[in-house]
Amino acid sequence: MKIAFIGLGNMGGPMALNLQKAGHALSAFDLSAEACRKFGADGLPIAASAAAAVEGADVVISMLPASAHVEGLYLGSDGLLGRIAPGALVIDSSTIAAATSRKVAEAGAAHGIAVIDAPVSGGTGGAIAGTLTFMVGGSEADLERARPVLEKMGSNIFHAGAAGAGQTAKICNNMLLGILMIGTSEAIALGVANGLDPKVLSEIMRRSSGGNWALEKYNPLPGVMDTAPASKGYAGGFGTDLMLKDLGLAQENAAAVRASTPLGGLARNLYAAHSLGGNGALDFSSVIKLVQARQG
Ligand code: NAD
Numbered sequence: 001m002k003i004a005f006i007g008l009g010n011m012g013g014p015m016a017l018n019l020q021k022a023g024h025a026l027s028a029f030d031l032s033a034e035a036c037r038k039f040g041a042d043g044l045p046i047a048a049s050a051a052a053a054v055e056g057a058d059v060v061i062s063m064l065p066a067s068a069h070v071e072g073l074y075l076g077s078d079g080l081l082g083r084i085a086p087g088a089l090v091i092d093s094s095t096i097a098a099a100t101s102r103k104v105a106e107a108g109a110a111h112g113i114a115v116i117d118a119p120v121s122g123g124t125g126g127a128i129a130g131t132l133t134f135m136v137g138g139s140e141a142d143l144e145r146a147r148p149v150l151e152k153m154g155s156n157i158f159h160a161g162a163a164g165a166g167q168t169a170k171i172c173n174n175m176l177l178g179i180l181m182i183g184t185s186e187a188i189a190l191g192v193a194n195g196l197d198p199k200v201l202s203e204i205m206r207r208s209s210g211g212n213w214a215l216e217k218y219n220p221l222p223g224v225m226d227t228a229p230a231s232k233g234y235a236g237g238f239g240t241d242l243m244l245k246d247l248g249l250a251q252e253n254a255a256a257v258r259a260s261t262p263l264g265g266l267a268r269n270l271y272a273a274h275s276l277g278g279n280g281a282l283d284f285s286s287v288i289k290l291v292q293a294r295q296g
Helices: 012-021 033-041 050-054 067-074 098-110 123-129 140-150 165-193 198-206 213-217 240-257 262-279 284-291
Strands: 002-006 025-029 059-062 089-092 114-117 132-137 154-161
Touching: 002 012, 002 050, 012 025, 012 033, 012 059, 012 123, 025 033, 025 050, 059 067, 059 140, 067 089, 067 098, 089 098, 089 140, 098 114, 098 165, 114 140, 114 165, 123 132, 132 140, 132 165, 140 154, 154 165, 165 198, 165 213, 165 240, 165 262, 165 284, 198 213, 240 262, 240 284, 262 284
Parallel strands: 002 025, 002 059, 059 089, 089 114, 132 154
Antiparallel strands: 114 132
């Protein structure tokens, strides 16, 4: 089976490497020459363009930042849907608007190409370890076609519903994650301002009723957890601007269905302020800087 992989960023690069390790023939591409150089050096075969990468591919996977990138890649007169062989399967793992996923799936069907949305959770650690959670929108049959490929990159695969449903599940999850990271940051900052040792406090809360994913795997304070982006200058990981995009998608969706999401709205505004402060490219856990008490 030949797999084309488009988008070799913090998530896509390690996901593509896992597919190659599992023995699949890959052809990869990213618009960033630096990303191509980095993952080419790790052994990924790099194509000259996205169109060249999908030539003869049975499965095409994309892992791009946002809706506009996915529309630009697949739709329009130059779009990949005109290049991919009919009968092939497209798996878009980017987190984008559910409406865009449905649009691409409909356009794919018109070309005889099955398209599923399969956004992920688990962070860069999960991408590297191959333990991501996939939330799939599309038909059962297309999910079963994708399953052997998804299993090489993740350990949990859920069928959320029809086209776009994977995206809806993903923004619900990320709205919760965005809120949790701010709450966790506030609690740690409050303890530290009172002289508590952040490692001790984090461990107390991790094992108490405040325990959550940020405390388990992604502590926002530098030095508490060696593997977390906080301890690596907030580099890599999940960018503040990507979290801001996801919280924006959640708010748009909430307005469309008239849902009440006050904490989601507040979280979006806090990440927006953090991004305006010049932190958009830093990992989203750097939001702790907004709530840290001034020392001295
Ligand atoms: P990233 O910015 O690190 O990588 C995206 C890559 O896509 C970049 O290398 C960029 O050059 C490339 N790209 C953009 N347009 C392209 C095009 N038309 N053709 C080829 N390459 C193109 O982002 P990421 O952190 O890898 O995230 C990717 C997606 O996964 C986003 O939708 C994000 O919300 C989602 N996500 C990220 C994480 C995380 O922890 N980083 C976790 C879950 C989901």
